[in-house]
Amino acid sequence: MSLLSQLSESLTGSEIVRLGNEIADRIRQGEKIYNYTIGDFDPKIFPIPQELEQLIIEAYKNNYTNYPPGDGLLELRQAVAAFIKDRQGIEYGINEVLIASGGRPLIYSLFKTIVDEGDKVIYAVPSWNNNHYTHMNHGEHCVVEALPENNFMPTAADIKPHIEDATLICLCSPQNPTGTTLNKAALAEICDMVLEENSRRTGDTKKLYIMFDQMYGVLTYGSTRHYDPVSLRPEMKQYTIFVDGISKAFAATGVRVGWSLGPAKVIAKMKALLSHIGAWAPMAEQKATAQYLVQKDAIDKYLSQFKAAIEERLVTIYNGFIALKEKGYPVDAITPQAAIYLTIKVDLRGRTANDKFLETQGDVTSYILDEAKLAIVPFYAFGAGKQSPWYRLSVGTCSLEEIKEMFDKLEAALQKTT
Numbered sequence: 001m002s003l004l005s006q007l008s009e010s011l012t013g014s015e016i017v018r019l020g021n022e023i024a025d026r027i028r029q030g031e032k033i034y035n036y037t038i039g040d041f042d043p044k045i046f047p048i049p050q051e052l053e054q055l056i057i058e059a060y061k062n063n064y065t066n067y068p069p070g071d072g073l074l075e076l077r078q079a080v081a082a083f084i085k086d087r088q089g090i091e092y093g094i095n096e097v098l099i100a101s102g103g104r105p106l107i108y109s110l111f112k113t114i115v116d117e118g119d120k121v122i123y124a125v126p127s128w129n130n131n132h133y134t135h136m137n138h139g140e141h142c143v144v145e146a147l148p149e150n151n152f153m154p155t156a157a158d159i160k161p162h163i164e165d166a167t168l169i170c171l172c173s174p175q176n177p178t179g180t181t182l183n184k185a186a187l188a189e190i191c192d193m194v195l196e197e198n199s200r201r202t203g204d205t206k207k208l209y210i211m212f213d214q215m216y217g218v219l220t221y222g223s224t225r226h227y228d229p230v231s232l233r234p235e236m237k238q239y240t241i242f243v244d245g246i247s248k249a250f251a252a253t254g255v256r257v258g259w260s261l262g263p264a265k266v267i268a269k270m271k272a273l274l275s276h277i278g279a280w281a282p283m284a285e286q287k288a289t290a291q292y293l294v295q296k297d298a299i300d301k302y303l304s305q306f307k308a309a310i311e312e313r314l315v316t317i318y319n320g321f322i323a324l325k326e327k328g329y330p331v332d333a334i335t336p337q338a339a340i341y342l343t344i345k346v347d348l349r350g351r352t353a354n355d356k357f358l359e360t361q362g363d364v365t366s367y368i369l370d371e372a373k374l375a376i377v378p379f380y381a382f383g384a385g386k387q388s389p390w391y392r393l394s395v396g397t398c399s400l401e402e403i404k405e406m407f408d409k410l411e412a413a414l415q416k417t418t
Contacts, residue, residue: 007136014132015381023375034406035375035397039128039176039340041251042397046309048252049302051295055288056255064284071271072099072259072281076290080259083293084244087218090230090237095264098271099286101256103215103243105279109270110241110260111137111168114209119167124154125383126390128176142166143383148390151180151334152343156189163197167206172213173227174220174338177382177392179314181220181338184227191233198239209266210236213243215258216339218303221311224337238263246289248340251306251396257281257289313395313403314342320407329414340396344376347389351417358417361387372413374406 003009016037023035047053071077077097085091100106107129115121117138123130124146134141142162146152153175163169171190173182182190190210198207210229217226229236245258258281260270274280281289292298314336321333321344332345348364351357353371358364361378368374376391384390 007138011132011135014129016377019375019377019381023369031373033369033373033375034402034409036393036395037375037377038397039394040253040396041340043251045399046251046306046396048255049250049292049298051298051302052246052250052252052255052288052292055291056284059284059287064287066283068099068280068283068286070275070280071267072097073283073286073290076257076286076293077259079290079293080261084261086296088226088228088231090228092261093264096261096267098260098262098267098274099281100258100260100274101279101281102247102253102258103213103245104258105274105277106243106258106260106270107133107211107213108136109273109277110211110243110266111139112273113266113269114241115139115167119206120162120165121168121170122159122162122166123170124152124158126152126177126379126388126392127170127172127382130170131383139167145384148334150186151337152178152390153180153182153186154190155186156193159190160193163193163208166208168209168211169194170211170213172215174214174216176216176339177341177377177379178334178343179336179339179341179392180334180343181224182227184225184232187227187229188232191229191236194229194239195233195235207239210240211243212240215244215248217244218249219307219310219340220338221307221314221336226338241266250302255285255289257285310340310395311336313398313400314340316400316403317342317344317393317395317398320403324407324411324414327411329411331414340394342393342395344391344393345389346376346391348414348417349387349389353413353417361389364389365391367417368410368413371416372406372410374410374413 077094080097081092111133115137120142121134121139122142124144144154144158146154220226229240241262246252318333324331330347334343376393379388379390380386
């Protein structure tokens with residue numbers, strides 16, 4: 001068989017998708033599984049806002065089914081700029097806003113705009129898909145291992161040894177997969193470091209940019225606040241490209257409306273790339289989102305109940321893991337801060353269960369799936385070490401009624417290990 005392109009032959013598939021497909025097959029065959037692997041929402045539990053749904057229906061009835069403008073509907077770019085100013089206090093012109101079909105094409109086009117072959121891309125692990133985007137763009141992987149004592153978020157001290165000659169730093173806050181955030185001081189320190197590095201670069205030397213993924217920016221809980229580079233350091237506006245959208249903020253993953261905010265020159269080049277890819281958000285959904293984003297009262301009402309429902313699930317499951325930990329089981333969890341994820345630890349490697357030695361973390365993952373019927377995503381699927389005992393647990397498809405039942409099965413499975 002003849003080889004295809006070097007990229008296609010070397011690209012690895014998503015471990016998360018592979019695991020999700022395996023779980024879906026088992027569920028279709030009638031197996032009862034508590035599937036907390038999916039970074040998505042069950043629409044029966046978390047529907048999109050009714051106002052947005054109705055606006056989409058009306059847009060289709062009014063025949064908004066043609067091509068949208070390459071950079072997005074003007075009224076949507078205006079609405080996004082107004083939404084960001086209201087929520088974050090930062091101002092962007094319409095030529096600094098780009099609309100696409102969710103965050104992925106924006107990330108892809110951002111990489112293609114900024115990163116040349118061999119350019120150094122700094123990203124922490126665990127993190128979502130930075131390894132794949134760097135590989136697809138033939139960049140140099142500069143991987144920083146984030147630590148549990150920092151809530152698995154990268155620090156300036158982690159990044160600083162690698163910053164010389166780097167082209168892009170990938171940050172996500174609130175973060176997928178950890179459900180944790182960059183606090184004000186930590187993010188400010190990173191920004192100051194980037195500004196200092198860029199002041200050192202003169203002439204035609206490439207500047208250092210930050211890709212700041214804030215898809216979960218409105219989903220923070222308790223005393224946690226969302227911070228961004230431009231709010232903290234206005235000078236960072238020329239070096240920051242935001243990736244954002246309605247997918248997670250309004251449980252609208254399938255509606256496919258995302259946006260980037262950034263320097264006009266960068267946004268224009270990203271637009272040019274997207275014009276060849278054609279990854280535009282559908283016209284009707286753009287029309288509806290433009291009308292919805294300016295409905296402040298409706299948005300506040302939706303987010304209030306939406307966030308409360310997610311937080312209740314996160315806190316309930318967190319408390320359940322802490323209760324198991326206090327009973328002496330080798331599990332742990334990090335206090336939920338944001339997004340739809342809980343970082344949990346299941347440290348069974350080296351134990352025996354059902355006469356089988358759990359030699360690897362993969363064995364542990366399989367055991368809790370088979371015995372407890374609990375499906376969660378190991379951090380090694382997000383670039384962490386293969387033997388990391390940490391996992392992402394997503395509550396987007398979780399019903400409150402099943403949580404106690406899940407913990408009963410999990411505790412029974414833990415009891416069988418020695």
